Amino acid sequence: MRKRSMGTPEHAVSAFLHWKQRTIHYHRIAGDAGRPCLVFLHEGLGCVAAWRAFPEVLCRRTGCRGLLFDRLGHGRSDPLTTPRDLHYLHWHARVELPALITALIPGTPHILVGHSDGGSIALIYAALQPKRLRGGITEAAHVFVEPETLAGIEAAVDAYRAGRLAGLTKYHAEKTDALFHAWADTWRSQWFRPWDITDLLPAIERPLLVIQGKQDAYASGAQVDAIVAGVSGSATPLLLDGCGHAPHRDRRAAVVKEMSDFIAALS
Numbered sequence: 134m135r136k137r138s139m140g141t142p143e144h145a146v147s148a149f150l151h152w153k154q155r156t157i158h159y160h161r162i163a164g165d166a167g168r169p170c171l172v173f174l175h176e177g178l179g180c181v182a183a184w185r186a187f188p189e190v191l192c193r194r195t196g197c198r199g200l201l202f203d204r205l206g207h208g209r210s211d212p213l214t215t216p217r218d219l220h221y222l223h224w225h226a227r228v229e230l231p232a233l234i235t236a237l238i239p240g241t242p243h244i245l246v247g248h249s250d251g252g253s254i255a256l257i258y259a260a261l262q263p264k265r266l267r268g269g270i271t272e273a274a275h276v277f278v279e280p281e282t283l284a285g286i287e288a289a290v291d292a293y294r295a296g297r298l299a300g301l302t303k304y305h306a307e308k309t310d311a312l313f314h315a316w317a318d319t320w321r322s323q324w325f326r327p328w329d330i331t332d333l334l335p336a337i338e339r340p341l342l343v344i345q346g347k348q349d350a351y352a353s354g355a356q357v358d359a360i361v362a363g364v365s366g367s368a369t370p371l372l373l374d375g376c377g378h379a380p381h382r383d384r385r386a387a388v389v390k391e392m393s394d395f396i397a398a399l400s
Contacts, residue, residue, distance in 0.1 A: 145189070147181075149209075150202075150236055157229075158209035159237060162192045162199030168400050169242040169267050172234065173201040174251030176273075176379075177316045180208025180304045187381045187389075191246070194393045197400070200243075202233055206315065212308050217319045219328055222250060226257035234265075244396060245269040249351070249378065253330065256360070259341075260333040268340040268399045270392055272380050273349055276359050277329040278320070285351035285378070286320050293317075334363030341368040342395040346376030346383060369395070 150157045160181045164170075173188050175181070180203045192199040204225055206213030234243065242265050247255030252274025259269050275282060292298050293313055302309045319325050343360050345352065354372060361368040371391055376383040 150233065152232060152236070155205060155211045157202055157205065157211070157233065159200065159202035159233065161237075162189055162201075164192050164198035165196045166198070168195070168197045169244045169396075170198045170200055170238050171195070171396070172230075172238075172243050172245050173199060174230070174245060174247035174254050175201070175204070175207070176249035176251055178301060178313065179248065179251070180210075182208060183304050185382075187385065188246075190385075191389055191392055194389055195396045195400075197244075197396065200233075200238060204229060206308065206312055208304055212311065213315075217315055219325060221319065222253050222330075223257055226254040227261065230254060230258050231261075231263070234263075241265060242267050242400075244399060246272075246392070247274060248272040248381065249274065256337065257330060257333060259339055260330075260336040262336060262338060266339055268342075268395070269337075270342045270344065270395060271360070272344045272388075273346065273352060273356075273378050274343070274360065275352060275356055276331050276334065276363075277356075278326055279353060279355060281349075281353050282351050283321060285349075286317055288350065290317050290321075331359055331363050334360060335365050337364040338366040340366055340395075340399060342371060342392065343368055344371045344373065344380050344388065344391070346378060346380050347372050347374050348376060349378045351378050 146161045148159060150159055173184060175183060181201045188199045188201055203210040205211060244267050245255040252271035255269045255271055256274060305312050343357050345357050357370045361370050373380055373384050380388045
């Protein structure tokens, strides 16, 4: 693996990691080296830039360092050329994420902050019981496919066809169309309906904060219930009213406070 700095300000550095003949874009946020590093895992159509200012706000509030990266196929990282299968989130959690952590923050205690697909990836990774993992925060994580998920994705497909999601292009450029259809077609496929990671939850021993908006168009509260009931460690549910699929955008002040308190208790 080789890293190349992009010459950004001292408090934040964007660079590229070369891994297995592919290039992954990542972003660091400075903080106290004595605290765990917050590793942010974006949603299914997200990337580093789509988090906007939230990671820096949370890192500044907690004093922690931050690490963000564009998963392959997203943002400024290389396209992911292999087709998705039933275990594509497992690959990101068991292969890509550990490789990034080993290369960029080796031997460092860390806390995962995962949104949507990133939340599911965080849970799969936590089930591996990594020694340096201190805990995890999920926002709108899925552990199985439900009707609300499919209805939300169908609405997104209609919006994409109508041009109402054209803003995705500023994040993913020429990869936008392939990324959108890989995401939507996978979740809507009959072969993906059996996807279910609840069997992994008992292996999760580290503390979790499980956040979901009450008006999430992609999931019901059954996702939170399953996570909280399924893990072996402690799990604190947080259901937010007036909040959709992106709690860190819809209810930022409340989410920053709850996440900060959780992180403070861990670190």
